[in-house]
Amino acid sequence: MNNLGTILLSASLAILIFSALQTIYGIYKQERKAIELGRLALMTNPFVIILTFTVLLTQLVRSDYSNYYVVMHSSEHLPLFYKMTSIWSGSSGSLLFWNLILNVFTFIVLWQTRKSIEDRIPMMNLILAVLSGFFSFLAVFYGDAQPFREFVPEAAAGRGLNPLLQHWAMIIHPPILYIGYVSISIPFAIAMSALVSGQLSEDWMKFIRKWTLFSWFFLGTGILLGSKWAYEELGWGGYWAWDPVENASLMPWLLTSAFVHSVVIQERRGMLKFWNMLLVILAFHFSLLGTWITRSGVLEGPHSFSKSTIGTPFIIYIIGSFLFFTGFVVYRRKHLTPERNLEAITSKEGSFLLNNFLLVLSTAAILLGVFSPLLYGKEFKAPWFNSWGVPAGIFLLLLMGAAPLLAWRKGAGAVFFSTLFKPLIAGVIGGGLYILFYSQNFTKPDSKYGDVLAEVYSVLTVTIGIFTISGIIQEYYRGIKARREEYKNENIFVAGYRMLLKNKRRYGGYLVHFSLVLIFIGYAGNAFKINTSVRFFYELQPPTSEEIVYQSIDKAMIGGYQIEASTLKLKPVLISGLGGEPNIQNVIVSQEGTYGIFRGTNKLSDLTTERRFYPQISHLTGDFETHIPTSEPAILSMTKEDFYIQLGAIETSDLKSENPDLPLMFMQYYFTPGSEMDKLKFFLNFPRQIVANLEVWVNPLVKLIWIGSLLYFLSGIFLLLPAGENKKKVVG
Numbered sequence: 001m002n003n004l005g006t007i008l009l010s011a012s013l014a015i016l017i018f019s020a021l022q023t024i025y026g027i028y029k030q031e032r033k034a035i036e037l038g039r040l041a042l043m044t045n046p047f048v049i050i051l052t053f054t055v056l057l058t059q060l061v062r063s064d065y066s067n068y069y070v071v072m073h074s075s076e077h078l079p080l081f082y083k084m085t086s087i088w089s090g091s092s093g094s095l096l097f098w099n100l101i102l103n104v105f106t107f108i109v110l111w112q113t114r115k116s117i118e119d120r121i122p123m124m125n126l127i128l129a130v131l132s133g134f135f136s137f138l139a140v141f142y143g144d145a146q147p148f149r150e151f152v153p154e155a156a157a158g159r160g161l162n163p164l165l166q167h168w169a170m171i172i173h174p175p176i177l178y179i180g181y182v183s184i185s186i187p188f189a190i191a192m193s194a195l196v197s198g199q200l201s202e203d204w205m206k207f208i209r210k211w212t213l214f215s216w217f218f219l220g221t222g223i224l225l226g227s228k229w230a231y232e233e234l235g236w237g238g239y240w241a242w243d244p245v246e247n248a249s250l251m252p253w254l255l256t257s258a259f260v261h262s263v264v265i266q267e268r269r270g271m272l273k274f275w276n277m278l279l280v281i282l283a284f285h286f287s288l289l290g291t292w293i294t295r296s297g298v299l300e301g302p303h304s305f306s307k308s309t310i311g312t313p314f315i316i317y318i319i320g321s322f323l324f325f326t327g328f329v330v331y332r333r334k335h336l337t338p339e340r341n342l343e344a345i346t347s348k349e350g351s352f353l354l355n356n357f358l359l360v361l362s363t364a365a366i367l368l369g370v371f372s373p374l375l376y377g378k379e380f381k382a383p384w385f386n387s388w389g390v391p392a393g394i395f396l397l398l399l400m401g402a403a404p405l406l407a408w409r410k411g412a413g414a415v416f417f418s419t420l421f422k423p424l425i426a427g428v429i430g431g432g433l434y435i436l437f438y439s440q441n442f443t444k445p446d447s448k449y450g451d452v453l454a455e456v457y458s459v460l461t462v463t464i465g466i467f468t469i470s471g472i473i474q475e476y477y478r479g480i481k482a483r484r485e486e487y488k489n490e491n492i493f494v495a496g497y498r499m500l501l502k503n504k505r506r507y508g509g510y511l512v513h514f515s516l517v518l519i520f521i522g523y524a525g526n527a528f529k530i531n532t533s534v535r536f537f538y539e540l541q542p543p544t545s546e547e548i549v550y551q552s553i554d555k556a557m558i559g560g561y562q563i564e565a566s567t568l569k570l571k572p573v574l575i576s577g578l579g580g581e582p583n584i585q586n587v588i589v590s591q592e593g594t595y596g597i598f599r600g601t602n603k604l605s606d607l608t609t610e611r612r613f614y615p616q617i618s619h620l621t622g623d624f625e626t627h628i629p630t631s632e633p634a635i636l637s638m639t640k641e642d643f644y645i646q647l648g649a650i651e652t653s654d655l656k657s658e659n660p661d662l663p664l665m666f667m668q669y670y671f672t673p674g675s676e677m678d679k680l681k682f683f684l685n686f687p688r689q690i691v692a693n694l695e696v697w698v699n700p701l702v703k704l705i706w707i708g709s710l711l712y713f714l715s716g717i718f719l720l721l722p723a724g725e726n727k728k729k730v731v732g
Helices: 002-029 032-061 067-073 079-089 091-112 122-140 173-183 186-199 202-232 243-269 273-296 311-329 349-368 374-375 382-405 412-441 450-488 492-502 504-528 661-672 676-683 702-720
Strands: 530-540 549-551 555-558 561-574 585-598 601-616 624-632 634-637 641-652 691-699
Touching: 002 032, 002 122, 032 067, 032 079, 032 122, 067 091, 079 091, 079 173, 091 122, 091 173, 091 186, 122 186, 122 311, 122 661, 173 186, 173 202, 173 243, 173 273, 186 273, 186 311, 202 243, 202 273, 202 624, 202 702, 243 273, 243 349, 273 311, 273 349, 273 561, 349 374, 349 691, 382 412, 382 504, 382 555, 382 691, 412 450, 450 492, 450 504, 492 634, 504 661, 504 691, 504 702, 530 555, 530 561, 549 661, 555 691, 561 641, 561 661, 561 691, 585 641, 585 661, 601 634, 601 641, 624 661, 641 702, 661 676
Parallel strands: none
Antiparallel strands: 530 549, 530 691, 549 561, 555 561, 561 585, 585 601, 601 624, 634 641, 641 691
């Protein structure tokens, strides 16, 4: 099947070269038939890529160890679901997946414009053919992008999927993020076709608006799902670490956010035409840059791959494409002059412009931080990002709250008492109440709060957040009131629903703003986060089953919570793949600690946290090589805060000797054949007394982040669905 996959990729590259050449010829000679032939060839390619993708998927499901990618990223002992999702766990598979999504979107946009004869459409086809051709080119000529490299001789076993990726979020997080990355290509291609062809009439803006919103929605949803995955799976008590690959997805989201808002100004006021072209170019190339960061191996991170041969051609393509299209923006600058000038900086369009400036400036700062190891020889950590990111985020929140309340052309002073005053008062009162709330209800550490600036930022965030929510409520109230004056038979709920459907862009946008406010307030709770580590002493218990059990009666106090240790077990967990008897390849060793959590005399819960040790198997011999540890935190989620624990390192009781390799000891004990006496010999190797480290976090207001994330998803879906809109034929 490797030969079939390689042939299909070669065929894809040939089709795309043919499509590009035919389109170029048709444009140059004004030959409509040549252009149509190029378009039909481009519409054929998605079916070739789908077939290619299916071949690799089949090899993964069948555990075909003649395929290098299957050997390195799958195993016969993986559940079917993880075998299938491993297709995007490695570099070449994920690039094929990238190409697949691109071709599906290309087919859709070509179908949407099939009846159009506008001069800009052939240029759009050419841009998409070249982009897709680049990915097929990598897959044919560069080993690290080739999903059908042979493994000769056939491997004895697969190395399996990275244990960190064996999580429920992997079914949706990577595909959703990829859809966000790739779909930026479509508005970029449409905008650049208008730019290069010189057909700059405003109808192209209407055509790409929904595509840009689509990309923005999927990027944001993917980022939020990634935060949820990090919080539940990595066991470090957080949801955002300013990791290079996290930043790589955040940058195009910030730029698409800027574009979504600035398009409104161009449509309403005829301004920012030059700027919008630059934003589309930046958003697209930053999406490519994010793909390059994860696949070139230049920067390290939990998401990144090892050093890759595709890094050089990839970055050359990004730089060359950016310079080419930016040059065209400069060339067409006279056609992109604004129809009006900014009349007041505190007007609605002025606030949108400030919003754009801050989003782009933030992107530039993040880019500097991402490449700090290459530029400065040291990596900028989270404190550096937070030093400017937190105040920038607060200012963005203020603009998000103020912009809907401002008027076009007029300054804030003209509408202050009519739109801004009441939400501002509500925000100040809300901020004061928040001070009283956290001082009385948040869990306090043994010492006083050390970070006064973080506390100030938290109060400012909540104050501005309540100001924003109050402004949204005010806008909804005024809209419903106006509608009920026109339609007197509608009650408040019917009027609100119909108002929302009739003007989705405005009132649906307010729902998105509301979701982001909830997320920001959830972030504000991080100022009062508590993190500490405690040690518990354990005694080995006599063997009664296949599990090794340690017992403890130790207790610890943390900020008003009491933790009572009970048992710590070493036990086998069977990888639920194809079934069969437990063996060295399909058994995970689990270190499982159980703790009772009390508040005063009230028992809140029993929490069980694990460290799981996955077997790493040699693909050459099929023998065990080593263990790969992962974290399985336990989280007690309450209204005001999360109590989060993660079992850490296990040490000898004297804290001086080398830490015992309990997983390896357990495997020797568990897989020892023979009598009970034989097992007892290995049981006696276990240390009689151990000390287990437990990492503890108390995270205030985290629940608001996940509620806001859910609302972001729902409001985004509402904006994308055609319900309530007057369906109009799209003109290319």
